[in-house]
Amino acid sequence: MSFDHSGRIAFITGAGSGIGRATALRLASQGAAVAVVDIRLEAAEETVASIADGGGTGVAFDADVRDRSEIESARDGAVNAFGLVNYLVNNAGLVRMSPLDELSEDEWDLVLDTNLKGMYLVTQAIAPVIAGAGGGAIVNLATIESEVVVASTGHPQVHYNASKGGVKMLTKALAVELADRNIRVNAVEPGAIATSFIPGGNLRSPEAWASMKDRLLVPRVGEPEDVAAAISFLLSDDASYITGAMLPVDGGWLTR
């Protein structure tokens, strides 16, 4: 038996694809009911359909994490559907690549508002609900790029690095502040994970693997399910003494 999330309610942003979707499916398969939130309603609905196929429970909501009123609508919808929330997974995020000289203010704002401000807005909306349920746990999506600049890709992304570096300290500060409300806050730091997160990137291609295989300490590219498993652990009672921690899920990328 893996982690048992029976009776728990999870609120997951960016759950229409990639790591968010895999996390929604995993938590649902482990007994949780999931509020599946995505900026694209049809993507959220697809995840909910997959949850239902597996015999689980999910409800789809569309919300842009940059928009307080949309988040509050999704929160109210989740509370109406399930009565409470125990877990929050702050997964919604995006990456854009532009060298500094060409980086527009609009693109900076898009990345920072989605990846960092969005976490603040969603957490501000959901944490009181979790506290009202007696406590719970939050997992934020950081990245190995919260720790290092992966310059080998040749993709300049100061705004992405800045946003994800911010996620690291946001996580620790929230852990300290929310502990007295019995809410643990941690972050996972995925490395190379085969999702459609990087526009135009395909980490399952032989070329991508050739470029990474000497970098990684495990014999395969990461899958969204690998990150979902780590998130499930951090949310579970098995991690009841872990808060304010960063957990790399990176095949050893940060090790050498």
Place this chain on the structure above:
Amino acid sequence: MRLENKVAIVSGGGTGIGAATSRAFAREGAKVVVTGRRAEPLEAVAAEIDGRAVAGDTSDDDHVRAAVAAARDAFGGLDVVVANAGLGFGGAAADVDDERWQQTLDVNLTGAFRLARAAIPSLVERGGGSIVLVSSVSALVSGTDGAAYVTSKAAMLGLARSIAVDYGPSGIRANALCPGWVETPMGDGSMESLMTKHGISLGEAYRLVTQHIPLRRPATADEIAACCLFLTSDESSIVTGTTLVADGGGLAVDLTEVAWQQERP
């Protein structure tokens, strides 16, 4: 079950984190060889979980080889190693004598190294496995009067990374686990000076040292065992070379040592 058909060695398995980890592993389907200095608690744990007890000094190469041989003979191989045996003496750098320095490094660091060294060929034979080195938050921030302990625990992080790098291609994952205060016989021992200084009970001492930690309590041994379980199960199958901190948020704030500076609780 998360460790079905797996065989594990847990050093320092007679009490505290090691005993809790051995029980958790057995509950999840693993066959467990428990090692430690004193035979009596080891045998009690082994009997309880249908495991094997191998008594000896973890820094003794013959002992760790005997433990690996026991895993192979009794259970047919080895998949998981938790190097948990440890001890601690007080003392700032200028006050630590050679004997205490050496004993601390021998048990905490060299013991973990020798156990890993003895185990790695058996893990490679199985196509891989998982090694957890139980370090401490002392590896990342220094407590007071613990020069040898702090040094030994910090060095364990390097050992975990080095094993991860060299044996990743053989399918072995290696991670360090850094607990904060844990209610164990060893933790109880650390509370003694505070209990004497302030005339307080054991429970009050634990409360005092954790009062500024976000979760405001020490860990139970079971909570740390659950972290060992995650790091050795397939649920962490691409987690390697890392340091998992399980400290109730202590490292996220900068106040964990306040208790020693205070005149009274």
